[in-house]
Structures are given as structure tokens and as C-alpha cells.
Amino acid sequence: MTHPFTSYRKLFPILAETAQLSSCSQSALSLPVRQAIDDYLAVWQQRGADWGYWMEQVALACAEFARMIHADAEDIAVLGSVSDAASSIASSLRFDAGRPEVVTTTLDFPSLCHVWLAQQPRGAKIRFVEAQAGSTGTSAQIARAVNAQTALVSVSHACFYDGQLVDIATTGQAARENGALQFVDAYQSAGAVAIDVGAQQIDILAAGAQKYLLGIPGIAFLYVRRELARQLTPAVTGWFGRVNPFAFSPTQLDFADSAARFNTGTPPMMCAAVARASMALLNEIGVPEIQAYLAGLSAVALEEAARLGLEVASPADPAAKGSNTAIRVPGAAQLEARMLQAGYVVSARNDVIRIAPHFYNTADEVVGALRALHRLTH
Numbered sequence: 001m002t003h004p005f006t007s008y009r010k011l012f013p014i015l016a017e018t019a020q021l022s023s024c025s026q027s028a029l030s031l032p033v034r035q036a037i038d039d040y041l042a043v044w045q046q047r048g049a050d051w052g053y054w055m056e057q058v059a060l061a062c063a064e065f066a067r068m069i070h071a072d073a074e075d076i077a078v079l080g081s082v083s084d085a086a087s088s089i090a091s092s093l094r095f096d097a098g099r100p101e102v103v104t105t106t107l108d109f110p111s112l113c114h115v116w117l118a119q120q121p122r123g124a125k126i127r128f129v130e131a132q133a134g135s136t137g138t139s140a141q142i143a144r145a146v147n148a149q150t151a152l153v154s155v156s157h158a159c160f161y162d163g164q165l166v167d168i169a170t171t172g173q174a175a176r177e178n179g180a181l182q183f184v185d186a187y188q189s190a191g192a193v194a195i196d197v198g199a200q201q202i203d204i205l206a207a208g209a210q211k212y213l214l215g216i217p218g219i220a221f222l223y224v225r226r227e228l229a230r231q232l233t234p235a236v237t238g239w240f241g242r243v244n245p246f247a248f249s250p251t252q253l254d255f256a257d258s259a260a261r262f263n264t265g266t267p268p269m270m271c272a273a274v275a276r277a278s279m280a281l282l283n284e285i286g287v288p289e290i291q292a293y294l295a296g297l298s299a300v301a302l303e304e305a306a307r308l309g310l311e312v313a314s315p316a317d318p319a320a321k322g323s324n325t326a327i328r329v330p331g332a333a334q335l336e337a338r339m340l341q342a343g344y345v346v347s348a349r350n351d352v353i354r355i356a357p358h359f360y361n362t363a364d365e366v367v368g369a370l371r372a373l374h375r376l377t378h
């Protein structure tokens with residue numbers, strides 16, 4: 001399999017020594033990201049405090065994220081984590097007015113489930129769909145669970161455990177037909193799976209920067225459809241959620257006229273500088289092109305795993321999964337450390353080792369990691 005992005009590999013110094021295949025957890029450090037951190041530190045050292053530069057970095061990061069998901073930058077809020085983004089959305093919903101249910105699945109990232117469970121004292125009832133690893137039927141299961149009682153359908157676009165993709169068009173349609181909203185957790189898809197919030201009629205979508213966005217933790221982007229944002233009033237707020245954060249009026253609680261109303265305190269400026277640089281790189285290459293290449297790597301991974309007799313937890317169809325191919329192994333956490341000694345950065349979760357390449361990885365690296373995994377477990 002040819003690698004269309006070979007020229008970009010030199011931007012990721014780790015690849016000279018080690019095959020980093022852990023984008024479901026942390027992607028490789030790139031030179032543009034390192035430069036963004038250096039620039040941030042240089043501005044701090046030379047200019048002391050430069051609010052103009054800081055706000056510019058946040059605005060540019062929002063613009064890059066918006067470009068990636070085909071949204072307007074004004075429709076993006078900046079929070080500290082996807083969990084914070086979900087809490088902020090939860091705080092703006094009523095669960096005691098005839099629509100108490102949140103529909104989600106047992107394969108959603110636990111943090112999101114915890115946020116919804118924490119709404120129970122406010123009247124929320126959480127309906128867990130029992131999703132199966134490797135399944136291609138989760139979207140239909142979710143759609144069947146939505147009804148007139150549903151306030152929110154919360155779906156993980158790509159699952160953190162097995163990489164399975166949920167068809168957010170199907171689940172979104174079920175939500176709309178029942179008068180509910182859909183929250184898309186895109187932390188495991190943004191940067192690796194094409195997203196178009198308009199074409200896909202997405203209400204709310206959140207993603208952090210650490211995984212396929214090639215950045216670091218400490219920042220998450222929250223898209224809220226404009227008309228919807230205007231109808232929601234978060235109970236979690238701060239000065240950056242105001243019409244003019246720099247008005248400094250302690251007695252006036254005005255909410256910005258877009259998703260910006262979900263901003264809270266001082267945004268994570270350094271993380272924004274990083275995310276601006278990393279997403280500019282992804283947008284330059286193009287997420288649809290990256291997605292197509294990663295589907296090819298998935299096919300390679302699934303074939304090699306089958307040849308080696310490894311137990312795959314992910315869907316067997318490359319089109320039904322994101323980048324992550326999860327392999328069931330005994331002692332996954334210890335194996336992760338031994339894989340590093342063998343030259344492969346992979347990521348353990350529960351009983352699986354996740355092999356999650358990005359556009360800079362080659363088919364040889366994926367095959368090499370699977371062979372190393374086989375060697376270490378047989």
C-alpha cells in the first residue's frame with residue numbers, strides 16, 4: 001500500500017525511531033506544534049502579557065476547527081475538556097418538563113455517561129443502549145431507543161474502545177423525528193473522519209485536541225447550531241460567555257448570541273495555539289483524504305490480524321470503523337509497556353490494545369505492530 005503523505009513524516013521526529021500508533025489517546029508531536037509552543041513562550045517572555053495575541057490564537061483555533069467541520073467560527077465555544085462541554089450543555093437542558101430521558105450507550109466514553117448520570121437529581125433518566133464491541137448495529141439500536149420522552153441522544157461518533165462508527169445521520173434523524181436533540185461526541189473522530197455539521201444536520205458536537213487533532217489536552221471545541229444556541233441558557237458560565245467579555249460588568253448577565261455563550265472562564269490560550277497549528281496541518285491535507293487513507297490502513301490491520309489469528313474487538317468491515325483496530329489480549333496494560341520497548345507506541349484500554357494510526361503512519365508500521373503483539377502474546 002503506497003503512502004500518499006510520506007513527505008509529512010519528517011514533521012514528526014518520533015517516527016525516525018518509534019512507530020507511534022496511539023492517536024486514539026495521544027497523537028505524535030509535530031514540528032509545527034513545537035513551534036507554536038515556542039512562539040507562545042517567546043511572546044510571554046518578550047511581551048509579558050499579550051491579550052491581543054492570546055485572543056488571536058483562540059480565534060484562529062476556532063476558525064480551524066470550524067473549517068474542519070464546515071461550520072462558522074462564531075458557532076464554536078472553547079472549553080477545557082469534552083466532559084466540561086457536556087456538563088455545560090446538560091446545565092442548559094430541562095429534564096423535569098415532560099422529556100426526562102437521555103439516550104446513550106454502554107460503549108460511550110464513561111465520562112460523558114457520568115455527566116448525564118449526574119443530571120438525575122435534576123429529573124434526568126438515563127437510558128443505556130447495550131452496545132456490543134465490533135457491532136455494526138449500534139446506530140439502529142440507538143434509533144429504536146429514542147421516543148417522545150427523549151430530551152437528548154448522546155452518541156460517540158467513533159468508539160474509544162473498538163473504534164466502531166455510529167451513523168450519526170440515522171441517530172440524528174431519530175432524534176429530530178421525536179423532537180429531541182443530538183449530542184455528538186467526536187473526540188475519537190475529529191481529524192480522522194470527515195464531519196459536515198450542516199449536511200449531517202448536527203445539533204451539538206464536541207471534540208478535544210489530544211487525539212486525532214494532533215494537539216494536547218486542556219482544550220475542547222463545542223459546536224452548537226446557531227438557532228439552538230440562542231434557545232439554550234447554560235447554568236455553567238463565566239466572563240467569556242458574555243456578549244463582550246471585556247465589559248467587566250458584575251451585575252449584567254448577558255449571553256453571547258451564539259455558541260460563545262457556552263464559554264466559561266479564561267480560555268486555554270497555549271492549548272489553543274497548539275490546536276491552531278495542528279488543525280492547520282490537518283486542514284491543509286484534508287480530513288476526507290486522511291479518512292480514505294486510514295480506511296486502507298484498517299483493511300491492512302484487519303487482514304494481518306486475521307492472518308496472525310489475533311482476536312479483533314473492532315468491526316470486521318473497515319467502513320464501519322475509524323482508525324482504531326482493537327485487539328483482545330491478556331494483560332493489556334503490561335503489554336503496552338512491552339510494545340514500547342519493541343518500538344511501538346500503542347494504547348491499552350481494559351482488555352484490548354488499540355492500534356490507532358494517523359495519516360503519517362505507514363502500512364508497514366501497522367503490520368509491524370501486529371506482528372510484535374503476536375510475538376509478545378504467543
Ligand SMILES: Cc1ncc(COP(=O)(O)O)c(C=O)c1O
Pocket residue numbers: 080081082083084109111112156158159160185186187188208220
Ligand atoms: C470518545 C471520548 N470522549 C470523551 C473523552 C474524554 O474527554 P475529556 O477528558 O476531554 O473530557 C475521551 C477520552 O479519551 C474519549 O475518547
